[in-house]
Amino acid sequence: MAWYIVRRFLQLIPVFLGATLLVYFLVFSLPGDATAAICGERGCTPAVIAGLREQYNLDQPFWIQYLLYLKGVVTFDLGTNFSGRPIATIIAEVFPTTAKLAIMALVIEAVFGIAFGLIAGLRKGKLFDSSVLVLSLIVIAVPIFVLGFLMQFLIGVKLQWTNPTVSGDATFTELLLPAVVLGLVSFAYVLRLTRTSIIENVNADYVRTATAKGLSRKRVVVVHVLRNSLIPVVTFLGADLGALMGGAIVTEGIFNVNGVGNTLYRAVLNGDGPMVVSIVTFLILIFCLANLLVDLLYAWLDPRIRYA
């Protein structure tokens, strides 16, 4: 097991190198002069431009630039963005908000998705099951920005239960609505996945045997049906955690959340190469770690899986 974890961490190295190279290359090959983005409308004097080029290694060929960037990362120096602020500071500033939002969304989709999926699965073909299936299909089909604006308008503007947008503090109550919107689509998937899995397991031989042992219906469902059914659901949730941590550009945009997604979006618009590369690399690492976590959780849920 320990060896497995070590190996998985070692696997992060090629993933990290490949991802950064790719992202760096894409940003590098964008048309236009990077310094133009910094100088803005008014333009800079040639001397200033030359200075900026030197500061950001833009005068070097691609490979040198990339290696210099790697050197920075390894020594925990992500450099500064085009506005001169240290990138590490910016990430440290916006990431907690995104993490908070992601975990809230994950909890919402897991709790409600599994609960609704369980009930629907046990009552296959009944009214609850059919209506929940139709609703989840609608949620999956309607684009997230429609749902987001709709809920913002209804709950935030009309009913005024909560602020329509999130302030800089990003308190729990403010984040609740964006978290619901963010978790909505995955909630529908979790629901459907749980439902299918429950229907499959409820007819398993070991469930019948458990019933024959004289266990109560409740215990059979919780101990023998639910745990076995959660294995595929956990895989999905884990992958989703990685995606949510990456920040939801649309949702953060709608509710004005100062998170990773929004920051990345602005960096892309501004052509802020160093910022884009750093954030994307950071997100890739988060995603890999979330996946490792899922695999370990998987082994815990299903003892037949052994990592060696």
Added chain:
Amino acid sequence: MGNHQGGRRAARTAAGAPTPSGGPQPLLELRNLAITFATSNGDVPAVRNAHLTVMPGETVAIVGESGSGKSTTALAAIGLLPANGRVSDGSIIFDGEDITHASEKRIVELRGSSIGMVPQDPMSNLNPVWKIGFQVRETLRANGLPSGPSDVAKVLSEAGLPDAGSRANQYPHEFSGGMRQRALIAIGLSCRPRLLIADEPTSALDVTVQRQILDHLDTMTEELGTAVLLITHDLGLAAERAHKVIVMYKGQVVEAGPALELLTNPRHPYTQKLVASAPSIASRRIESAKKAGIETGDLLAPTASKKAALDRVIEVEDLTKVFKIRGSWGKSTDFTAVDRVSFSIARGTTTAVVGESGSGKSTVAKMVLGLEGATSGSIRFDGVDITTLGRKEMFDFRRRVQPIFQDPYGSLDPMYNIYRTIEEPLRVHGVGTAKSREKKVRQLLDQVALPSAMMQRFPNELSGGQRQRVAIARALALDPEVVICDEAVSALDVLVQAQILNLLADLQSELGLSYLFITHDLAVVRQIADSVAVMKKGRLVEQGTTDEVFDNPQTAYTQALLAAIPGAGLVLPPEVA
């Protein structure tokens, strides 16, 4: 052996059915039970008018083929029908109480503590994610019994699980099939039920393990005075283990009575057919092939005997297969699945390779088919070592050696209709034109006694026996010389099995085929094989002609295998056997 069994049974009936004041009351009584399943095509009756009684301490067996309603009947007794099934008529009376429409609460009370169950398939009936001990403990706890680690260990060791204390901390996948079944028996009997429903408790196990488990189950239920409702497809097993046998056919009880009487004097035509076709140690080689062999032998006596000595279509010599098993920290260990095995198949005869699961017999079959490379040794087909064949020669070789596999449900592509299934090998090998291929397919279907109208049907529309006929037709499409049957009849019901074995024997005499028959079932071997090779843990422990091996087994292992055939110990009047 037979006398011993019979004697023990007689003693048990006397001791096991106590007569309380007021006369004996049946423990379980099913009266005119009818069960229907709701399907999209309306209600389908599964069981009609079923009637049976189980006295306290008595063992009653329900015998029937798959789909006969035997399991459904038994499961109804503890309210375990599938969601779409219901008791539509009749009543279920347990210990004087009508439980046909008892409340869920009452049924839960009865389950485990009054009526226990040992299910069929040990591989799928333990929850893979919980430790064995946990699954025993929750049974004890649910029925209000002490459930400490020592209680759990006691229950497991009673069921014959060695080293129960530490075994309880293992997961099902760390157990062998036999051990899992012991754990399930432990669970079924842990709360000392008065009735145990044993649904094919050993049909998934090897024959020697089966015997141990059944013996143990016998002893335990006898000691505890538990009545057993045994469900089985095996008439020999039922007769050997039960006081009373009930035969079910298409949802109805067609015959019931004391075990031996039913076996020696079957009245219903279905029971008669069942008794006649049950393979047992007493049965002989199916005649058609042998007769053909004798005829040609008579005609060509002087030359044939000389030629027969030389004409070995397959010769296997010192065949060895070593698998590398990956261990922790990247180390690997060697596992010898097949260890210096040598045997040969004379042209036009059948050689059987028998052994328990894990004996390496299927690995031998795969290597002879060229599907698995040999680690060392040689396999000569018509004098040519197939382990050295190139790509093209291998393609040719495959045409001459064809397989038939165990599971007719898994070995046919569900998306291919029957015509396409049988025609595919012809097309792959570029035989004939579309027209001549169709003619060939018709001829093949005729050979395996299927109507040619079946060509447009799909495998899911066919019964198990019909599917296996299709698999045989496919194997014969390329006019092979050798057919390798890997447990080709073990998934089939006994009547269908007899039909398929007859078909194989007929085809052998008609086409001069040679068979390599891989099986764990010695009774089948007796019916089909001319010579036998017995494998144990990768080694060949005994070989000879079928008569030699069966009449005079040399090794203790072969003797044990023979003794373990259900019904082997029964003494039957000669006209039945």
